[in-house]
Amino acid sequence: NLGTKHLGKLVEFECVVSQITDRESQAVTEAWRCLYCGETTTLEVNYKSLRENYLPNCRCGHGNNKKNFVLIESECKYIDFQKIKVQELIERIIGSHDLKNPMATLDLHLEDDLTNYVGVGDKIRVIGIFRLKPKSFKEKGGGTKGLYQRYIDALYIEHLESDYEDIQLTQEEEKEFETLSKNPNLIKILTDSFAPYVIGMEKIKESLLLQHLGGLPVPNENLLKRDFIHILIIGEPGVSKSELANFDAQIAPKLLLTSGGGASGVGLTASAIETETGWTVKGGAVVMADGGVCVIDEFDKLPEGESGRLHQAMSDGKVSISKASAGSITLPARTGILAICNPKNSRFDPTQPILSQFRIIDSLRTRFDLIFVIKDVIDRKKDSNIVNAIIDAYLTKTQDENKNPNYLPPEKIKKYLIYAKKFKPKLLNKEIVTQAKEDFLNLRCGGNTLGPLSLRAFETILRLAGAYAKLRFSNKVEKEDFDKATELVMYSFNQYLIDPTTGKLDVNLINVGKTASMLETLTHAEQLLRELWNQNKGHFTETEAEDYLNEKGIIGKRFWDIWKELRNNGTLQQDFVDSNPVYHFRGLKAYCHFCNPSQI
Template sequence: MASGKALLKKYIKDNHSEEIEKLKSQNKQCKVSIDYESLNQFLIEQSGKDFWKHQIYEFIDQMEEIFNTGNVALKFMNVPERDNLHDLDATSNNKWISTRAMIKNITDVRVDLKQACYICRECGTINLVNINDPNQAEVIPKFCKNNQCAGTSKSMFFDKDSSIYRNYRLLKLEEPLELRGGGSTREFKAIVLDYLASPFHNLKVGDVVNVTGIFKIEPRKVKGRSDGHEFIIHIHNITPVDDVFEDSRISEEDVKEIINLSKQDNIFELLWHSLAPEVYGYDMIKKGLILQLFEGNRPLNDSFKSSMMDRWTIHVLLIGDPGIGKSQLIQSMKMRAPKNITISGTNTSQAGLTVSTVKDELTGTWTMEAGATVLADTGVLCIDEYDKLSPSAQKSLNEPMEQSSVSSAKAGLVQVMSARTSILAGANPKYSKFDPYKLYRDQLDIPESNLSRFDLIFVLTDEVDKEKDSKLADALLNKDFILDESEILDIDLFKKYITWMKANCFPVLSKDAKILLREFYVNTRKTALETSDGKPITPRDLKALERLTIARAKCEYRQEATITDAIEAIDIYKEALSGLGLTLATAGALHGIHSQDELNVISDMENMIKSNIAIEGMPLSAESLRHLEMECGMLCHEKGINREGIFDIAYSNVKKSL
């Protein structure tokens, strides 16, 4: 019976020899991918033993020498995951592993010796020394390999031009969020060589990757000095997970249960009833949160960035008085989102949200470390106490919320990281209680540019109403609003349902749904323009409604989003607006759009300010400013509009024009 080495050699010769020769001629670093499934089937047919029994991975480096691949690396791909990163310890030393990990940080491309060339000064003989990895100490030949020469290490001359070099990069790997038990994780140092460390192989902080390689224990060095031992993974192959929602824990039986569940007539009702069942009421808000979990349609090829890419994440903001269930809703989302990070705005910085630059103690170099938005890529970032974030931290979320990426240029490092993250934020009003009779923007410590990026903004208020209070008190005391366990979904099944739907269901808008959304958009804008205080909605609102409509169809595993889905999406959108004291005709206020009356007052005030400057010059006296502000208030009163911020806008416009 042929050995594993001989079988691997035959397989490569029959299936990849032409590809190797073709790539070698290009004289650049590249790789040949050997498919695990195809190879494994070949091994079983030829010998009755599979990939693991033959320990095929032990021979792959020898194949590169046998086939003289040069700059062409031979890599196994699609190897099944057999190991959990969290379980690796000293007993796993020298074990070949296949696991899933997330890149926490990564160094830039570095260079090191692969084969050192020494020339003997005595006889001119070339002595070659192979160096397996960058951690290996350089070894100068003790004696010349020419038996007729008496040359020793002192007579060896290092020929840097004839030596062969290779790329390498150091990584820190940790468990992906969705695989962490109890929120804890472990970090592991890893190293990639040659093609995997080349600029052609794109690896980014925050990427979830499949990793194969050898798990080793090696001496640790800190600032050149020995400091015990450490775990290090010598990576054979590392590939970003193509399907970010793939979950190997979903079995065929789970899939059958999920599909059967999706056929239930009341599945959407079952889903939102299962979200925070201990919180009484807020039905529309729960519906909106469920749609956030399902999202819109991501690109089928899951491309990170392209000119045609559309945002598919849904962002939700909950504004509410303290103690009425806002944090409980967020915690329930945390428990049910397949992948999530939960933070508090009271102790989170801008760097902690996006990306920070840190000096790695192990490498001594500056590296980028992903923040919460990047780490929660393809999941949900729950931010409680959102109003406690600094204005700069809130504005730093503008890019990931709209572009699904985080760009950073710090300490000479420039990088764009994937942040396809849905944001769920909870905020308190400025004065702890939301006043429906005041402008919403005057009650929030959130920049307008950031506020406009939320698809849904819900207001939870604690209104005093005898009849409602009586019903709520009875419900809370009797607990008769809490559903039986048979009436809600198990959390594990809930997560699997969402994960599978996001990976396998991509509804398209039906013709009727497109017509309804188009007419809603056109008619709403028309109505707003027909009134002097109207503030029309924007294309951003239309795209939000499209995402909500598609998410609604996903809930029931339908490949077409119908007019019914669009109607329900519009109803949820209207409910969110009403809580802010906005109507469809004034919804554009969320995007900083001013009504015609407001624009007229701003224009009048600009003319008044310019006239005063022509007389007094700049800066205007305090008395003149007070007088102008009074004039502004009178104009606003005549037009029936809120004066807040109008004078500041006009004064700022004039100063910019000077």
């Protein structure tokens, strides 16, 4: 809202720092010595004025041409000076914000003790004077006569404690929310009100609500344990992934939307650019969304090298930039990631494990607490409900509360979440914690899963349990919170860790990237090929291997999958005998008719 009418006036506003530059020295007085008579003239530099500063005429009669003078730097007076760029608080903008359409930004000029006082991603309150300065030729629109750039001459800066917009609830709203938090159907009421035009997907909606609350705060700052929650939604086209994200933006206390197809790794994290005056540090999407949620659509389109830059942000909640001449800079990025993408071939192959159809590197995939799979399955009853919801959206302007008497509008859900974020649940009951530990160990060691459940899953359960406690306005984590968290984690596992050949939950897909049945088949095939290797006295061709395994029941696609795997992992190596390609096992070379078989 700042405009020309505020020129020269004192203004106050809240913002977030998006870019900083190196601290420089600004001259406030300059000492010029005449080259003809040697007299020194002191000039007060009015660097805040729109007018250019001119040297006075020397008493010896020479004009104010600077060619007649030399600057005596040791006699000049300087102050510390720094320019930063700020933008609107993301949480103050209605709905989400897309980085493709930049928010309003403004330059701040800092002096003396205000320099190096803030960093990229800091939320601050600013009091200063609204001023103008001519645009330089290097800036967009620079050089145009009479065109000036706005900036704030900062007089006071205060760091804001909250990472999201604070709200003032009326007494009626407080009573309503307190009553709602104790309702045994709380989660159902919230999920039914979450994108009501999207039928089903209750667990996904529940998870998105929990993501805005975050998990258990870690009291020991030296432990790199995060409390923010990462969610990956992978689904076929036309299954309402974008609709979920759009509604999520309406209820989010703080959310920023970007796209993996158009964002680089630096654009998602941070960048340091060297300029003529020094280094400029600019925060990316996950830094600017610090304390909130960053939605990355088309996550699968991130180049592999650039998606790797997200590792530190997703694990530690910070982004580090190291430049030889600029040193190391660490920016806060305590941001929950909501990643949305399609499977490799747009549609899921029911004959292949779901996990093998992700176009996401394993090291990044394991950072997600919850992964949900949405398939476009033909179901006449469900499809009829979806079509009816689409028709209702065209017939009515607002949600018909008569159909759902417990319906909560998005504004009310947002207020509820902001209020719930204020609670700081702790693990106060040792018996409950001990029972949760035993339940997890039983699940890990003796559950109905193939392969051991990862210990990382227990950290996810802790985070989700803390979020469930916040949802019901409690500072104490109860057993019901652990039970719900465990149920949600297992629901997520069942989404993408099912072996299509056995129909069982197989955690080996996470641990080693293959199902137990695949490992068993691979081991059996390798044993058979070793038999063939012995029979052929040291080598075999691809055709011989295919024929031999076909006789043993390993045919078609199963054979070629195994053959490809054994070649890729180096178990089988190629050689040539009489110019013909043959294969042997690693460390056991093939031999030709010139070799002595007994020496192999």
